[in-house]
Amino acid sequence: MASIQQSSLKLGDINVEIAESGSGRPVVFLHSGDGLANCDPFIERLASSCRVIAPSHPGFGHTDMPPQYHAIDDLAYFYLDLFAQMKLKDAILVGASFGGWVAAEIAIRSCAHISRLVLVDAVGIRNSKDETAVDIQDVFTLHPDEAARRAYVEPAKWKKGPDACTDDELFVIARNREGLALFGWSPYMYNPLLKRWLHRIGVPTLVLWGEQDGIVSPDYGRAYAEAIPGAKFELIKGASHHPQVEQPVAVAGAVAKFAGIALA
Secondary structure, three states: OOOOEEEEEEEOOEEEEEEEEOOOEEEEEEOEOOEOOOOHHHHHHHOOOEEEEEEOOOOOOOOOOOOOOOOHHHHHHHHHHHHHHOOOOOEEEEEEOHHHHHHHHHHHHOOOOEEEEEEEOOOEOOOOOOOOOOOOOOOOOOOHHHHHHHHOOOHHHHOOOHHHOOHHHHHHHHHHHHHHHHHHOOOOOEOOOHHHHHHHOOOOEEEEEEOOOOOOOHHHHHHHHHOOOOOEEEEEOOOOOOHHHHOHHHHHHHHHHHHOOOOO
């Protein structure tokens, strides 16, 4: 099994933290608001036959937060610059939850570096025309236990209490939450303009969704897929909002099958 290497690179003045593993066709994984916690099995499974590149977003993990960044657009253009600097070609772009939103924002602007797009329980759009309806559960106002119950089939298996975390893990958790609030606070976790531009995504797209997602329902995922030309929609059994954590083998297998890659 390929080991995961932690490294960093400079993009302009920004120090970018990157987890990387494997070799072969590049797969870029854009993490959720929880960062890369518990994602090692998913990364390692894909890395059996691919080169997996998993950066921490600006303001998340240990990646610098440029003071001029304040909107989701900044992250989309940041990644387009990063892909160009890394000279990525024929990459599979996989985004989960908040990272799925970022991935969609990238793809509506340019697919020059990617040939496949996979959105896993992605946020980023609004479906309901009723302003009082809740499309995306607010993880900032829910009690932490309720948020975890909605996000995981077995929350106790994945959510660690603060007493069980190292100082660095607590630092990253706080930083991730701060970054998520900065980019997704108002309007909450969506861009009012994104849905109208999803037709610009010009690469084959797969939308994967946890069958028991209590943060954004499978119907939300189906609407996401319907707005992207030719997109396929699949449910992941035994998973809620973070299938790449709860069902890493199933999600890696779905990504590989979609991209025509045989995992070792």
